[in-house]
Amino acid sequence: MTLMKKEVHVVGAVIMEGDNILCAQRGATKTLAHKWEFPGGKIEAGETPEAALHREIEEELGAEIAIDHHIADCTYEYDFAVVHLATYACRLLSGEPVSEEHIRLAWRKRSELPELDWAAADWPTIDALTSG
Ligand SMILES: Nc1nc2c([nH]c(=O)n2[C@H]2C[C@H](O)[C@@H](COP(=O)(O)OP(=O)(O)OP(=O)(O)O)O2)c(=O)[nH]1
Numbered sequence: 601m602t603l604m605k606k607e608v609h610v611v612g613a614v615i616m617e618g619d620n621i622l623c624a625q626r627g628a629t630k631t632l633a634h635k636w637e638f639p640g641g642k643i644e645a646g647e648t649p650e651a652a653l654h655r656e657i658e659e660e661l662g663a664e665i666a667i668d669h670h671i672a673d674c675t676y677e678y679d680f681a682v683v684h685l686a687t688y689a690c691r692l693l694s695g696e697p698v699s700e701e702h703i704r705l706a707w708r709k710r711s712e713l714p715e716l717d718w719a720a721a722d723w724p725t726i727d728a729l730t731s732g
Pocket residue numbers: 608610611612630631632636637638639640641642683685719720721722
């Protein structure tokens with residue numbers, strides 16, 4: 601019998617300010633330890649992706665965002681789960697982001713994004729942000 605892996609639907613906020621993008625580093629004790637990702641998290645039952653994004657950014661950064669448009673979808677099979685990640689271009693409306701869950705927050709220029717060690721599911725988003 602083959603065991604089905606857990607499937608999780610995740611949203612990530614690509615928060616932009618001019619040419620800078622907010623990047624977040626996962627903690628040492630988490631899955632994907634020390635990898636960089638976009639703030640966000642799992643969509644809960646009955647929630648729209650947009651509602652999940654607003655909720656997660658309030659919880660993780662203490663900030664309010666506007667969601668402008670979808671950037672990329674990626675499905676990646678990690679050893680612990682199959683993650684379906686959808687990313688959205690966002691802007692800060694209020695609040696200076698404070699890290700409640702990440703070990704580090706960093707603003708990076710678009711062209712510098714590939715220098716960070718991103719979670720595997722994030723690469724299509726990084727490619728979309730740095731191409732053209
Ligand atoms: N928020 C976020 N999660 C991402 C990204 N890329 C990526 O592979 N993930 C993965 C990491 C987690 O396994 C999952 C997001 O769930 P979560 O935000 O609830 O993560 P978590 O570590 O607190 O939860 P868990 O692993 O303890 O279940 O998606 C990304 O850019 N942003």
